[in-house]
Amino acid sequence: MKVYYIAFAFLAAIASCKNSGKDSAGLKANKEKLASLKEEQKKIGDEIATLEGMIAKEEGRPTAVTTKHVTLASPVEGSFNHYIDVQGDVKCEENIAVTSDMGGIVTKVLVREGQQVSQGQVLATTDNSILLKSIDEIDEQLNLAKSVFEKQKRLWDQGIGSQIQMMQAETNKNALERKKLTIYSQMEKTKIKAPVSGVVDKVFLKVGELAAPGFPAVRVVNLNQLKIEAEVPETYSGKVKNGENVKVELPALNKTINARVRAISQVINTQNRSFTTTIDIKNDGTIKANMVAKIMLNDFSINKAITIESKLLQQHDGKDFIYVAEMDFASKKTYARKREIVLGKSYNGVSQIVSGLSKGDRLINDGFRDVLEGDEIEF
Secondary structure, three states, rough: OOHHHHHHHHHHHHHHHHHHHHHHHHHHHHHHHHHHHHHHHHHHHHHHHHHHHHHHHHHOOOOOOOOEEOOOOOOEEEEEEEEEEEEEEEEEEEEEEEEOOOOOEEEEEEEOOOOOOOOEEEEEEEHHHHHEEEEEEEHHHHHHHHHHHHHHHHHHHHOOOHHHHHHHHHHHHHHHHHHHHHHHHHHOEEEOOOOOOOOEEEEOOOOOOOEEEOEEEEEEEEEEEEEEEEEEEHHOOOOOOOOOOEEEEEEEEEEEEEEEEEEOOOEEEEEEEEEEEEEEOOOOOOOOOOOOEEEEEEEEEEEEEEEEEEHHHHEEEEEEEEEEEEOOOOOEEEEEEEEEEEEOOOOOOOEEEEEEEOOHHHHHHHOOOOOOOOEEEOO
């Protein structure tokens, strides 16, 4: 009987351990759920308190005085510029896929990708063995033709022989010389040369492969002469001027450079209702072809303006306003005051204020969404 009791106690202990593990996991989940509900309860409580305060003020009932903690900022006085942002692509003025003028088997590739080359430099060659053999044959014929011509000329000078024989010998010699020049010209066509100075971007052929006219052998790009082409919506056609300075942002390089508009298309693309604008840029060695660029076209500038961070702006009944901090000298306390303003243009997180603010005003910065008109504040 004692043995059965011990076994039963052992099994009960094991079951208790298993249940304890389950209870531990369940306890953790319940605690996490409780924390989440308390956080939601706090948010709801804050919203209820704000609404109660607003309703109490509208009904003229007294409310509990709660001091709000905020930070302050000041309007900035200075120049303000507004830009039209347009996306474009960096392109090479000279991006050339060089082809072979004469088909043939590639015998040499004399450059590698990334190599600097000069205009006229030989990039690769094709088989010219047949042409070399033709030149050897013509040289033999030409040597004979020259000997015949010189002999006929001497005879003619001595009054022996006929003029026709001399002229025929001269014609034969000249024809062979022209044929030789033609073959030399064809020999030059077995050399694939760089049409411009630049960098070898891609080598398409290998030794032993067939080079055919019209098919790219080597691509050469001149990265010293770059441009940006952008499609500008036709609604801005009157705001873009040839020769004006623009800012260009290159997101991939995290840099902004100054550039100039070189050309503006006079034709509107009917498919996307835009016109092409070409902008010249200088390469410092880091800009690559086909990079994405953001062109900032300046359409508004003012030398003296009051500006604030756009995030501080609020709207009610279609009117723009912000909260400012005003001191009550009698109570020596500071209160939040709603200030209606006339908004100008906004760009890149900064807004121009036409009226309603001055340089000396104190703006409620952090906490501006938590205050109401007349709230007591500390900073």
